Amino acid sequence: MNADRSASRRDQQIAALAAIAIGIQILEAAIPGPIPGVKPGLANIVTLVTLLTLGWRAAVAVTLLRVVGSSLLLGTLLSPAFWLSLTGALAALAALALLAPFAPRHVGATGLAIAAAMAHVTGQFLLAWLVIIPHPGLPLLLPPLWLTALIAGATTGILTAHVLSDPRIQRHIRHARPPGPA
Amino acid sequence: MRIPGLRWGDAVIAATGAGLVVTAFILAWNPDAGSEGRSLVITQAGEPARREPLEGPRELRLQGPAGTTRVDIETGRARCAESPGTQNICEGAGWLSTRGDMAISLPNRLTLRVEGAEPAWDSIHY
Numbered sequence: 001m002n003a004d005r006s007a008s009r010r011d012q013q014i015a016a017l018a019a020i021a022i023g024i025q026i027l028e029a030a031i032p033g034p035i036p037g038v039k040p041g042l043a044n045i046v047t048l049v050t051l052l053t054l055g056w057r058a059a060v061a062v063t064l065l066r067v068v069g070s071s072l073l074l075g076t077l078l079s080p081a082f083w084l085s086l087t088g089a090l091a092a093l094a095a096l097a098l099l100a101p102f103a104p105r106h107v108g109a110t111g112l113a114i115a116a117a118m119a120h121v122t123g124q125f126l127l128a129w130l131v132i133i134p135h136p137g138l139p140l141l142l143p144p145l146w147l148t149a150l151i152a153g154a155t156t157g158i159l160t161a162h163v164l165s166d167p168r169i170q171r172h173i174r175h176a177r178p179p180g181p182a
Numbered sequence: 183m184r185i186p187g188l189r190w191g192d193a194v195i196a197a198t199g200a201g202l203v204v205t206a207f208i209l210a211w212n213p214d215a216g217s218e219g220r221s222l223v224i225t226q227a228g229e230p231a232r233r234e235p236l237e238g239p240r241e242l243r244l245q246g247p248a249g250t251t252r253v254d255i256e257t258g259r260a261r262c263a264e265s266p267g268t269q270n271i272c273e274g275a276g277w278l279s280t281r282g283d284m285a286i287s288l289p290n291r292l293t294l295r296v297e298g299a300e301p302a303w304d305s306i307h308y
Contacts, residue, residue, distance in 0.1 A: 099191075107191030114195050118202070143206035150199045157192075158185050165186035 014050075014058050018065035021046035025070040038145075040152045043070075044092065044116060048109050048160040049169075056100055063089050080132055084124045091123025092116035109164060113157025117149040220298050222253075222260045222278070227291035236260060236296070246290025253294060262287065262294060 025043040033039050043066055051059035067089050071077040076085075095115045099107055125145060129138045163169055225231040226246060234242065238255040241263075249266035259279035265272035265287040272294075275285035281298030 099195075102191055104187060104189070106189050107195065108185075108187040108189045110185060110188060111192035111195035114192075114199050118199055140210050143203060143210050146199070146203045146206055150196075150203055153199070154196065161185050161187045 010054070010058070013054060014061050014065070017046055017050050017054075017058075018062045018069060021062060021066035022069040022073065025066060026073055029070075029074055035148075038148045038152075041117060041120065041156055042159070044113060044120075044153075044156050045160045045163060047092070047096070048112055048116070048157070049163055051096055051100060051112070052104060052109065052160075052164060056097065059096065060093055063093055084127060084132075087127040088120040088124040092120040094123075095119035108157075109160040110154060110157035113160055114150060114153035117153025117156065118146060121145045121149040220281075221296070222255065223295045223297055224253075225293045225295070233297075234260075244290065244292060246287070246292055248287075248289035251287050251290050251292060260294065260296065261285070266290060 021043045024046065028039055028042055031039075046066070047059050047063050050062045067082070067086050068077070071079075071082045071085065074081075076082045093116075095118070096112060099112055099115055103109075103112060125138075125142055220236060222234045222236055223231055224234065224242075224244065226244065234255060236255060236258050238257060240255050242253040242255065244251045244253060246266075250264075251262060251266070251272065252264040254261050254263045259277045261277045262272035262275060262285040267287055267289045272285050272287040272290075275283070275294075278285060278294060278296045281296055283296045285294045286292070
């Protein structure tokens with residue numbers, strides 16, 4: 001009974017975080033960027049907050065819900081934009097999985113966000129280059145993409161660090177922590 | 183501005199990322215790398231494209247529907263020296279030396295294009 005209740009509470013938290021992430025992603029899609037294909041990736045803040053409060057599995061769940069949910073609302077489900085979004089998200093999660101054991105003792109949210117952002121564009125680039133448009137000139141796009149990922153990752157990382165240190169969030173984090181060793 | 187929760191690992195990741203960006207820019211955007219023309223690609227309507235190395239000096243005579251187009255080839259460059267077009271558009275393209283350079287003769291329905299060691303990109307679409 002008690003385990004059931006904590007599981008459903010956890011589901012509710014994941015659903016709420018995914019809803020916030022979908023909202024951020026939709027808002028971000030509505031804002032025209034200076035360069036097509038470049039956006040700050042503010043929804044990654046939610047993934048990072050989830051990872052650092054609810055743990056690794058919740059972060060995967062929130063991210064996959066965000067990708068599928070936002071593509072349903074934007075009408076891009078199963079289109080190239082969806083596959084690019086999914087590949088980027090999975091690559092970012094892979095980078096976070098590698099670094100998660102070092103957080104928060106040796107790596108903070110800023111480093112995690114930079115690594116995730118760079119993995120995100122790298123994954124998207126590989127999908128675009130190998131599958132969607134196998135053009136030999138495409139690698140020339142990689143350096144500026146990495147540069148924007150570095151800047152965007154640092155920005156979202158700093159924002160995540162501030163979100164996590166906010167006392168109002170901190171209160172939720174204590175409540176949100178699953179029972180057992182943290 | 184103070185960033186909460188900063189650890190030494192953040193600096194390592196940021197430095198690695200910055201190094202990756204700088205290296206990628208140097209490798210990919212080095213203006214000298216592969217910009218020189220290596221061969222001249224000749225496409226003519228109704229014929230398969232042919233590729234001539236940019237070594238010379240020599241002269242090619244290409245027969246087309248409107249007459250003969252004369253192409254001069256020297257080491258690293260080529261030009262359309264004489265073509266039947268009345269507006270001299272083909273000749274007006276001048277020496278073609280950088281990859282991507284082109285000359286076109288509409289009356290003879292042919293294009294001359296310089297290619298480098300790596301194909302150049304002429305446009306990017308999203």
